[in-house]
Amino acid sequence: MRKAQFAAVFSLAFFALAGGCLTIAGHGFTTSSKRGHWSVFVPAPQAYVMAAIMFVLSLLGVVWLLQQARAPHRVWLMAAAGYAGTAFLLTRAWAHWLH
Structure with a gap:
């Protein structure tokens, strides 16, 4: 079970x-309804709140893995350096690919 826990938290x-x-x-x-009938684009200011929540969730997972x-x-x-570098590189790569 321990390997499954590590795999689940790492994936998260x-x-x-x-x-x-x-x-x-x-x-x-962009978010859409459950059935996909309509979609709404959430712009940068509100979306950055969601991104911050996701980064905190990710950091909690990394901290748990390091503690275990x-x-x-x-x-x-x-x-910490690897996490920051990975976040920076992923963001730059996707920004280049999306625009």
Whole structure:
């Protein structure tokens, strides 16, 4: 069960990070009704709140993973740098691809 927990939290952290980066890169996101009859574009100011929520969710997952691994402080620093770098690169790549 422990491997499944790690895989689930890692997936949550990764996809929340990807969603936050995609929201920022696209300067918003589109949402639709349950049946898909209509859609609404959520512009940048409101979408950035959603991106912030997704980044916090992702960071909570990463912190849990590091705590469970009993990582030393230098690993926490490397993880923080890697997280920030990944977020920056994903956002830049998707911004270039979307526009």
